[in-house]
Amino acid sequence: MSEAPPDLSAFLGGDRGPYRSWDAVNRPMIRHWCEALGDDNPVYRDAAAARAAGFDGIVAPPTMLQAWTMRGYREQRPPGSDNSDPFAVLAALEELGYPAVVAVNCEQEYQQYVIEGDSLYYRSTIESISEEKSTALGTGFFVTELSTYYNQRDEVVGTMRFRVFKFAPHPRDEVAAPAEASSAPPAVRRMRPVRNQDTKFFWEGVEAGELRVQRCEGCHTLRHPPSPACPHCQSLDWAPQAVSGRGQVYSFVVMHYPEIPPFDYPNLIALVELEEGTRLVSNLVGVSRHEVRIGMPVQVEFAEVEPGFHLHRFRPREQG
Amino acid sequence: MSDHFLRDKAAIVGVGATEFSKQSGRTEIQLGVEAILAALADAGIDPVEVDGMATYTMDNNPEIELHRLIGGRALRFFSRAHYGGGAACAPVMHAAMAVATGVADVVVVYRAMNERSGFRFGQGGLMTEDPNAFETVDFGWYFPHGLMTPASWIAMFAQRYLHETDATTEDFGRVAVGGRDFASTNPKAWFYQQAITLEEHQAARWIAEPLRLLDCCQESDGAVAMVITSAERAKDLKQRPVLVRGASQGAADDQRMMTSFYRKSLTGLPEMGEVARNLYAMSGLGPGDMQAAVLYDHFSPFVLPQLEEFGFAERGRACDFLREGHHLRGGKLPVNPHGGQLGEAYIHGLNGVAEAVRQVRGEAANQVPGLEHILVTAGTGVPTSGLILGGHA
Numbered sequence: 113m114s115e116a117p118p119d120l121s122a123f124l125g126g127d128r129g130p131y132r133s134w135d136a137v138n139r140p141m142i143r144h145w146c147e148a149l150g151d152d153n154p155v156y157r158d159a160a161a162a163r164a165a166g167f168d169g170i171v172a173p174p175t176m177l178q179a180w181t182m183r184g185y186r187e188q189r190p191p192g193s194d195n196s197d198p199f200a201v202l203a204a205l206e207e208l209g210y211p212a213v214v215a216v217n218c219e220q221e222y223q224q225y226v227i228e229g230d231s232l233y234y235r236s237t238i239e240s241i242s243e244e245k246s247t248a249l250g251t252g253f254f255v256t257e258l259s260t261y262y263n264q265r266d267e268v269v270g271t272m273r274f275r276v277f278k279f280a281p282h283p284r285d286e287v288a289a290p291a292e293a294s295s296a297p298p299a300v301r302r303m304r305p306v307r308n309q310d311t312k313f314f315w316e317g318v319e320a321g322e323l324r325v326q327r328c329e330g331c332h333t334l335r336h337p338p339s340p341a342c343p344h345c346q347s348l349d350w351a352p353q354a355v356s357g358r359g360q361v362y363s364f365v366v367m368h369y370p371e372i373p374p375f376d377y378p379n380l381i382a383l384v385e386l387e388e389g390t391r392l393v394s395n396l397v398g399v400s401r402h403e404v405r406i407g408m409p410v411q412v413e414f415a416e417v418e419p420g421f422h423l424h425r426f427r428p429r430e431q432g
Numbered sequence: 433m434s435d436h437f438l439r440d441k442a443a444i445v446g447v448g449a450t451e452f453s454k455q456s457g458r459t460e461i462q463l464g465v466e467a468i469l470a471a472l473a474d475a476g477i478d479p480v481e482v483d484g485m486a487t488y489t490m491d492n493n494p495e496i497e498l499h500r501l502i503g504g505r506a507l508r509f510f511s512r513a514h515y516g517g518g519a520a521c522a523p524v525m526h527a528a529m530a531v532a533t534g535v536a537d538v539v540v541v542y543r544a545m546n547e548r549s550g551f552r553f554g555q556g557g558l559m560t561e562d563p564n565a566f567e568t569v570d571f572g573w574y575f576p577h578g579l580m581t582p583a584s585w586i587a588m589f590a591q592r593y594l595h596e597t598d599a600t601t602e603d604f605g606r607v608a609v610g611g612r613d614f615a616s617t618n619p620k621a622w623f624y625q626q627a628i629t630l631e632e633h634q635a636a637r638w639i640a641e642p643l644r645l646l647d648c649c650q651e652s653d654g655a656v657a658m659v660i661t662s663a664e665r666a667k668d669l670k671q672r673p674v675l676v677r678g679a680s681q682g683a684a685d686d687q688r689m690m691t692s693f694y695r696k697s698l699t700g701l702p703e704m705g706e707v708a709r710n711l712y713a714m715s716g717l718g719p720g721d722m723q724a725a726v727l728y729d730h731f732s733p734f735v736l737p738q739l740e741e742f743g744f745a746e747r748g749r750a751c752d753f754l755r756e757g758h759h760l761r762g763g764k765l766p767v768n769p770h771g772g773q774l775g776e777a778y779i780h781g782l783n784g785v786a787e788a789v790r791q792v793r794g795e796a797a798n799q800v801p802g803l804e805h806i807l808v809t810a811g812t813g814v815p816t817s818g819l820i821l822g823g824h825a
Contacts, residue, residue, distance in 0.1 A: 246455045246549065303580075305572025308563035336694070337573050343686070363592040363698065365584050366641035372556045375578040378638075383588055383693050391694055393588075395577045401641065406595045423576055 117244040118208050120253065123201035129235030130262075131198070132190040133180045137230040142172050145179065167225060174222040177261055177270045180232045198236035201255055205278045210252045216275040223268050231264045239273065252279025300373035301418055310338045313352040319422045321414045324352040325390050336390040357412030358429070359386040366401045374418075384410055384426050398427040436714040442528035443666035443673035444821070446475025446659035447786045452622050452777030455549040456653035463655035464493045464544035465501050471657040472502070476670035477538055482659075484509035484539030486526045488519035490780070493544055502540075509536035513681070515689060517730060517811030518703075520781025521819045525679035527660035537661060543782040544655035552651055556580030567689065574691060583648055583731060585690040586813055587640040590733035592698040594642060599736060599751040601642050605633035606754040607732035608646045611768045613761060615775025618797040622650055623775045647732040649773035656782040658789065674792045677717065677805065678820035680710035690813050699748065701734065704741040704809065707818040715820045717805060719743040722820075724791055724800045725765055725807040726784040729772040734812035739767075742807065761798065769798040781810050788821045 135141065139157070146156050154161035155171055162170050172180075183189050197203065202213060226232065242254035256275045263269050307315055317324035326338040330347025334355075341348055367379040382396040382404070394412075396404060411429040416422050448470025450456065450463050472479050479502040485495035486509075495510040511526045513519035520543070527539035547553060556575070560568050574580065579588075593599060612628045615621035628646060636644040666673035685702035686695050695702070712718055719742055727738045736750035744765055745753040753759065759767035770776045770787035777783055788808045790796040800806075804824075810817040 302578075303571070303575040305576055306561050306563050306565075306568050307572070308569050311569060311572065337570065363588050363595070363693075365579065365587040365591065366638065367578055367581075367584055368638040368640065370555060370581070372578065372580055378641075379578045381577050381579045381584070381588075383592075393574055393577055393579055393691075393693065406592070425577075 118205075120201060120204070120241045123204065124238055124241055126237055127235060128196055128198050128237070129194050130192070130233040131181055131236065132193045132233045133231055134184060134190045135180070137172050137180060137226050137228050137232070139170065139228065141179065142170070142176070142228075145173060145176050149173075168227055170228040171225040172228070174225065174270065175220065176226075177220055177222070178259075178272055180226070181234050181261070193233075198238075198257060198259075199255070199276075201238055201241065202276070202278050205253060205255075210278050210280045212250060212252075212281050213276055213278050214249065216254060216277050218275070219273045220270060221272075222270040224270075226263065226269055230269075232261055232269065234259045234261045236260075247277065247279070249277065250279035250281040252277055302374060302421065302423075304421065310340045314338060317352065317354070318414060318424050322354050323357045323386075323412050323424060325355050325386070325388060326350050327353040334388055334390050336392050355386055355388045355390075357386075359384045359410055359412075359426070361385075361396070361404065361406055361408045361410060362391055363406060364396065364404055366404075380404060382410070382426060392424075395423075395425040396427070397425050438528060438532055438679060439677055439714050439716070440663055440675045441532035442660050442676045443663045444524065444658050444676065444785075444789050445661055445666050445669045445671055445673055446471040446473070446477065447657070447789045448472070448474055449620075449656045449779075449783065449786060450654045452620065452652050452654040452779065452783070453548075454622075454651070454653060456546055457549075460544045460546050460550070460655070461493050461497060461501070463546070463653070464498045464542055464657070467544060467655035467657035468498060468502050468540050468542055471540065471659050474671065475659040475661075477659060477661070479503040480505055481538045482540050483507060484527060484530050484536030486511045486513075486523035486530075486539055486541050487543060488513045488516065488523055488780075490516040491543055491545065493542070498540075498542065509539060513817070515811070515814045515816075517728065517780045518814035518816040519681075520728065520810035521679065521785060521808055521817035522681050522810065524658070524660060524676060524785060524819055525681065525817065528676045528679055531660060531662045537665075539660045540657060541660060541782070541785075542655065542657040543780050544657075545780060546653045547778060547780070548651040548653050550653075554581045554583060554651070570689075570691075581640065582690065582813075583643050584640040586731040586734060587643045588691075588693060589698050589813065590642050590731075593733060593736065596699050597748040597751065599748075601644070601647075602630060602634065603736065603751040603754050604642070604644075604647050604732040605630050607729065607735045607759070607767075608633050608774050610754075610760045611729060611732075611772035611774040612646075614766070614769050614798050615771025618771050618776060620797065621771040621776040622652065623771060643731060643733065646774075649730045649778045652777040652779060654777055654779050654783075656779045656786050658782075658786060672793050672823065674789045674821050674823065676819060677822045678711035678713075678715035679818075680707045680714070681815070681817040682706035682710065683815035687815055689815070692813070699737065701737045701741050701812055701816075703814075703816050704738055704812060704818070707809070707816055708742045711807070711818050711820050715805075715822075717820060721805050722765060722807045723803040723805060724769055725767050726770070726772070726788050726809065727767050727807075728781055728784065728809045728811050728816075729768060729774050730778070730811060732774065735767065738809055738812060766798075766800050769796060769800055784808055785819065788819070792821050792823045
């Protein structure tokens with residue numbers, strides 16, 4: 113790795129291509145794809161169903177975009193293709209002392225469906241090269257390639273941004289010997305709530321399928337999260353009270369980043385205000401992030417989100 | 433005028449810092465030593481005179497270790513305020529109380545961290561499983577659902593603020609655009625010469641809706657330190673004294689750490705309101721007396737209620753203040769003229785206090801002309817603190 117970061121501006125932009133397809137859009141490849149993914153949408157295999165849905169014939173799953181123009185197993189490209197490497201910048205970075213690479217993410221956008229018999233090609237440009245960045249893996253550059261996919265009528269059918277991190281790995285700490293390669297790595301689990309005498313009634317309620325809120329025996333105020341003393345009257349006496357589980361979204365967050373395992377992202381999390389007046393945080397299911405609104409009526413439900421781990425969550429309910 | 437005991441009794445007489453980076457390449461202890469020695473040199477005070485050390489929780493560096501390494505001898509005052517960035521202004525208050533009461537003569541305030549190359553705050557994770565550790569048990573209400581990062585906790589407030597006021601995410605963006613504009617002309621800022629537009633803010637990817645990437649402060653490596661002594665002694669030192677005119681910590685109204693979700697209203701910052709009342713009462717000053725403000729900007733949405741709690745805008749109307757550009761370069765209250773933590777660096781707020789010192793001295797990269805008083809605040813969403821600094825009594 114050189115001392116001053118290299119100037120990579122010469123690799124930015126450009127217009128390479130066309131990179132052509134070996135095969136026209138065809139049923140066998142579509143079938144393999146759908147079978148592998150368990151997608152039984154009839155518009156991908158039944159011409160009559162596709163026509164009934166308003167297409168001219170069988171369409172390919174849009175997510176197959178990249179599959180049509182892939183090189184062969186010996187990395188050969190179809191005749192008529194540009195022979196240059198769209199990722200020439202990566203080879204250059206290798207020379208400069210950044211030998212390792214990891215795919216970071218891939219975003220596809222679709223402009224139109226691809227139909228059986230279409231013949232696709234793509235053109236490529238290097239959309240961005242980051243400044244030198246240091247990550248947990250090493251020091252290097254984020255490189256984003258933008259591929260634009262066309263059909264035989266030169267109409268854009270979709271685009272794909274493919275981002276890689278090309279880097280020099282951090283030197284290994286010689287002292288830290290690799291851990292004994294004994295068992296498989298532990299599966300990443302949701303953090304289990306740590307329970308104590310003040311809170312375990314709540315989690316026992318969740319396991320029993322009942323939402324419980326702490327009620328002060330001195331002044332009868334409900335409170336959540338639980339605490340040993342009532343902040344209003346200081347009574348140490350309290351009892352769990354089962355509540356309706358009906359409430360409304362008081363506020364919400366849509367979590368996108370960082371993607372902490374094992375959660376699915378985007379992750380919808382609400383602050384729910386119960387009919388009884390207390391609030392609690394919970395995942396929200398059965399509603400998209402575009403539809404969720406403050407004030408939306410919701411109802412609690414309970415799920416075994418991981419084997420042996422039960423958790424409350426809320427779902428929109430019909431008003432009335 | 434105020435006759436508060438602490439007003440104008442102590443002065444910040446030296447500031448020092450390392451460079452702000454993403455990978456310092458050295459230990460946090462070393463960063464601390466470098467910044468403290470720079471601050472003492474700036475003040476013209478021999479390290480042997482340091483008899484007090486103050487910092488805040490989440491700093492990994494023991495007071496005694498830094499004191500030993502800078503060549504200190506006897507240490508007779510050390511304090512460490514809780515709640516991380518919310519305590520960014522608190523050690524200055526503790527130091528001021530110590531020198532005002534004669535408990536100590538020369539107190540060093542410091543914060544040193546490799547927050548980017550070392551332990552990163554926004555990754556989610558639990559330290560212990562001890563059922564007697566309050567914070568561990570408390571996280572159990574949030575972590576199992578995936579609400580695990582500071583950005584996500586702030587986003588819960590921000591969403592409700594958008595619902596109850598006329599503000600939009602563009603107003604959050606206006607905070608970021610202003611900070612990055614100031615950073616673009618501050619050579620010490622990480623984002624020097626890298627201003628952004630509102631369009632770039634709106635196009636930035638989501639982190640925790642309604643927060644975008646450009647609403648979130650940086651992660652930085654670096655250290656900042658400053659030296660506090662009595663106002664009397666400050667008169668004879670190298671630098672123009674920067675008086676502590678007001679200082680306060682604050683917690684209020686069903687306070688929680690980052691998750692005060694159970695208050696009647698989520699649109700204000702009652703703990704900052706507490707700080708505001710105390711600062712104005714102690715200093716005898718009001719919002720109209722401030723020529724600039726360093727408002728804690730770990731996440732841009734909380735700058736809006738801060739403007740309201742301090743009386744720069746009516747409740748729920750900070751969006752007007754921002755749309756009229758009062759927080760910008762040349763505005764009536766430039767906010768974060770160093771670029772803030774969005775633009776300069778995230779040194780857990782202490783770099784904001786250092787900026788306030790430079791502004792009072794007249795040495796800032798983006799000097800606000802004719803500045804007499806400046807407000808500095810600490811972390812929001814947590815129990816917090818604040819300062820009013822000024823040049824003369």
